[in-house]
Amino acid sequence: MILLVAITGRDCSQLIAKLQALLPEVKVQLWSECTDYEAVEFVLAWNAPAYLWPKLVNLKAVSSFGAGVDSIDLTKIAEHVPVVRIVDDxxxxxxxxxxxxxxxxxxxxxxxxxxxxxxxxxxxxxxxxxxxxxxxxxxxxxxxxxxxxxxxxxxxxxxxxxxxxxxxxxxxxxxxxxxxxxxxxxxxxxxxxxxxxxxxxxxxxxxxxxxxxxxxxxxxxxxxxxxxxxxxxxxxxxxxxxxxxxxxxxxxxxxxxxxxxxxxxxTPHCAALSDIESVTLQISDNVKRLIEGKNLMNQIDRTKGY
Known part of the structure; x- marks a missing residue:
């Protein structure tokens, strides 16, 4: 199983390292380095390239990297695939x-x-x-x-x-x-x-x-x-x-x-920045839930877009 980090416009190396440490049994990979799209089951996304979604034929879950999901084109994701967001106190x-x-x-x-x-x-x-x-x-x-x-x-x-x-x-x-x-x-x-x-x-x-x-x-x-x-x-x-x-x-x-x-x-979009420790814990928890067949936390209502 691959957890694909499809976040553009930022250095994801620290994020990937933390996720890999929390999920040693899962391969965590940056979207631009992925060669086996069929193995991707979970995507962490923020302004992911549009061409990416049709390649993910075995996609089972998508998580936004933020509190909102407007950076994800929901029309590209099959209806049965749950989409979740980050909830951070x-x-x-x-x-x-x-x-x-x-x-x-x-x-x-x-x-x-x-x-x-x-x-x-x-x-x-x-x-x-x-x-x-x-x-x-x-x-x-x-x-x-x-x-x-x-x-x-x-x-x-x-x-x-x-x-x-x-x-x-x-x-x-x-x-x-x-x-x-x-x-x-x-x-x-x-x-x-x-x-x-x-x-x-x-x-x-x-x-x-x-x-x-x-x-x-x-x-x-x-x-x-x-x-x-x-x-x-x-x-x-x-x-x-x-x-x-x-x-x-x-x-x-x-x-x-x-x-x-x-x-x-x-100000440069800094009012409330996600804490990487909290974000990685939530993402890893949802990946584990997916593997164990449990419901994912913080799922959105697609009809509302949040």
């Missing part, structure tokens, strides 16, 4: 810390003061008073962020695809619920899974329903945002600012307007 903690940090940074005008420092300008102002954060997507990461924000005095609302209840958070669902929430909030945090329904959701139409002092924080996927619409909104003062950790193309091209926009703060 550290990811939730890191994401909550990142979101709280950037909400506070905008509230306290830190970007404004960085620019004033560069310009040699001494002009103090009070922090913004707005305290209402709206979260798009109320799964594990959304709930972790809400808990941290509530603990720091913020009011939190959340919108999700299906009805959810939380005694401390105002929850919404359906398009009507989304529209209702958007008009009330001061900060919009995107934590949605990326699928055909959510791609491009942060567009001109959605932005028009926000208050002009609202700040966008996108920590989900770059393709949730229509870049041209966001830039137009920032330039026309329809939004106060944006923090972006994810982009439609990564690394962000050097010519992209985000690099120099004075209302944009961005």
């Amino acid at each position: 550290n990811l939730a903690n890191d994401m909550a810390e990142y979101v709280l940090t950037h909400v506070l940074a905008h509230k306290l005008r830190l970007k404004e003061y960085y620019l004033k420092q560069s310009a040699g300008s001494w002009k103090p102002k009070r922090a913004y008073s707005q305290q209402h954060v709206g979260i798009l997507g109320y799964g594990e990461l959304g709930k972790a962020c809400a808990k941290r924000l509530l603990a720091n005095g913020f009011k939190v609302s959340a919108w999700s695809n299906s009805e959810k209840h939380d005694s401390e958070v105002d929850t919404y669902y359906t398009q009507h619920g989304l529209d209702d929430m958007l008009g009330q909030i001061d900060y919009l945090v995107c934590l949605l899974p990326l699928n055909q329904h959510t791609q491009g959701i942060i567009n001109k139409s959605l932005i028009s329903k926000l208050q002009s002092h609202t700040v966008l924080i996108n920590v989900a996927r770059g393709k949730h945002v229509v870049d041209e619409d966001l830039l137009e909104a920032l330039d026309n003062e329809q939004l106060r600012g944006a923090t972006l950790d994810v982009f439609s193309e990564e690394p962000l091209p050097k010519t992209h307007p985000y690099w120099s926009h004075d209302k944009v703060t961005f």
